[in-house]
Amino acid sequence: MKAVPPDFSWTRRLKLRHLQVLTALESAGSLTAAAKTMHMTQPALSHWLSDMEDLVGTPLFVRGRPLKLTEAGSVLWRYASRVLGDTARTGEEIEAVKRGAVGHLHIGTILSAAPVVLPHAIAALHQRLPKVQIELIEGLLEPLMERVARREIDLIIGPLDVRASRSGLRSEWLMTDTFSVVARRGHPLAKLATPRWEDTDGYPWIMPPPGSLSRVRLDQALVDAGMPPPTPAVETSSLVALLSMLQDRDYIATLATSVASMYERLDLIQIVSMPARLEFGPIGMLWAADSTSNVLPVLRETLHDEARRFLANGGVQSATTDIK
Numbered sequence: 336m337k338a339v340p341p342d343f344s345w346t347r348r349l350k351l352r353h354l355q356v357l358t359a360l361e362s363a364g365s366l367t368a369a370a371k372t373m374h375m376t377q378p379a380l381s382h383w384l385s386d387m388e389d390l391v392g393t394p395l396f397v398r399g400r401p402l403k404l405t406e407a408g409s410v411l412w413r414y415a416s417r418v419l420g421d422t423a424r425t426g427e428e429i430e431a432v433k434r435g436a437v438g439h440l441h442i443g444t445i446l447s448a449a450p451v452v453l454p455h456a457i458a459a460l461h462q463r464l465p466k467v468q469i470e471l472i473e474g475l476l477e478p479l480m481e482r483v484a485r486r487e488i489d490l491i492i493g494p495l496d497v498r499a500s501r502s503g504l505r506s507e508w509l510m511t512d513t514f515s516v517v518a519r520r521g522h523p524l525a526k527l528a529t530p531r532w533e534d535t536d537g538y539p540w541i542m543p544p545p546g547s548l549s550r551v552r553l554d555q556a557l558v559d560a561g562m563p564p565p566t567p568a569v570e571t572s573s574l575v576a577l578l579s580m581l582q583d584r585d586y587i588a589t590l591a592t593s594v595a596s597m598y599e600r601l602d603l604i605q606i607v608s609m610p611a612r613l614e615f616g617p618i619g620m621l622w623a624a625d626s627t628s629n630v631l632p633v634l635r636e637t638l639h640d641e642a643r644r645f646l647a648n649g650g651v652q653s654a655t656t657d658i659k
Contacts, residue, residue: 364401420486539568
């Protein structure tokens with residue numbers, strides 16, 4: 336006897352309001368807080384939750400303080416995040432078209448992995464598509480990848496390390512890079528002919544947040560030199576803050592060499608010639624394979640073009656392998 340196929344007709348009765356209630360409850364952790372966030376009464380929100388659980392046929396939350404998603408609730412929450420993200424992005428793109436734009440792109444970028452090709456690629460893209468609207472979002476890799484999964488961001492420029500390979504996102508290499516230690520111009524450390532890691536002792540470090548690739552590489556370099564990992568005087572992922580603070584005191588920091596070289600040419604900082612290279616590794620693009628943006632392929636092509644041009648002018652080694 337043939338197996339009876341499962342009945343998924345309930346999916347056609349789900350409404351956006353159901354999904355909004357689900358994500359609000361997951362974020363707030365209680366009916367009271369979620370109702371306040373959604374400007375609803377608690378009974379009304381409870382009704383939407385009960386109706387949704389009746390449709391699905393299974394509990395979506397373990398009742399308690401705080402509320403916790405069941406396994407089925409987690410599956411539906413991931414779906415809700417994608418749908419609501421796509422809905423919001425579609426609304427943005429329609430409004431952009433109404434204003435005469437041809438598309439709207441959200442690009443995530445990471446301080447330690449923001450290659451200098453990105454600004455040039457954006458300028459080149461606007462040469463081809465002058466009415467494209469672009470929003471840049473700076474952050475750390477894991478939160479940015481989560482936002483791509485929720486369709487809030489179209490593409491990330493970042494390191495293609497193990498986190499990227501496990502993300503389920505499509506990725507393409509653009510270039511490789513290293514880290515450099517940087518300081519203000521005239522810094523005592525930068526005046527040394529052959530500075531050693533021991534010479535950094537006593538200078539305050541501006542460091543990226545814990546867990547970031549540049550932080551891991553720097554900690555390992557000092558451990559390899561027989562020194563403890565440095566204690567940060569400041570932790571920041573803001574490039575603007577880092578450049579500003581370097582001018583005010585004998586701070587030292589790390590930047591991707593491609594970025595550090597650009598700011599050194601502008602006389603804003605000086606690269607300290609440390610004895611060992613801090614390998615950054617591959618830098619590339621990450622995006623959702625099922626993205627429906629009609630502008631995203633043009634951006635990826637433009638990024639490849641600008642990366643090749645950068646490398647031809649003396650940049651770092653490139654790679655074009657497509658990682659599935």
